Amino acid sequence: MEASAYCFSRRGRSPRLLGLLICIYGALLAAILLYDAALWLMALLALPTLPALYDLYTDPEAGLRLDGTSLRWHSGRRHGAVTLDEIEHMRLDTRWDFSVRVTAVLCNGKKLRLPAESLPPHRLLESEMLARGLRVERHHFTPF
Template identity: 40%
Template sequence: MTETEQHSVVYQHHQSARSPRLAVALALWAAGLVALLVLLSPAIWIILLFGLPLLPGLWELWRNPTALLELDAQRLSWRNATSAADIPLEQISHIRLDKRWDFSHRTTVHTRLGKRLCIPPDCQPPHRPFEQALAQAGLRVERHHFRIY
């Protein structure tokens, strides 16, 4: 087996903060502020107060942090703006996929040494194709729905 075959990517998920969804949401919020200003003529401090939620979105749009998750024949790795991890598959005991009460998904990697590593939310891939890729890689997957622990 060649080096490229050995490290061929089984599953890859790449996500960028600069998305059309974010741009549309910011544009709609700003349009709402302009409409509020034109139609109701409120005090400027009210417009500024309601404009504050735009700032984090504009910062993300300008900075554009990326997140990446890769699964290949040898390892599971992820990286984002604040953290990175690279775990060999033989060190993984199982992977737990949780559906939370707010319908979001959380993925926790359990190692054979008893360590738990949570995959950051911005690195989370769509859960169904990821679960299939994990099974294809020979990893044990536990799925839990709406559990409190």
């Protein structure tokens, strides 16, 4: 019996992102009003939030679909697909910041890195891949 298709999607606009941006901009504004912080310094500190602000505005969608024959993913304008027959194994690398990178290693030696924003929680993804007969390799805290 074939497993049903597993679908995962997420949007760029989320209550968590909105709350985080409100807290950051509130702290920067409080620093300006209460402590007379330099405007140029607060503007410099606000620069790293611009990509998050852009995601809040554009609300990009990212996701993944895994069925009995193929693996498909999309993130904004990027998308990709590969059949399960082409995949030698899936590699899950835990990085030093505890994030997990997922790479499809193909039979021809080519490696396809899946975008992080299109991935579900890694334990759930691993169980879904194993249910479809894919070999999964886990590598913890590798420098590469």
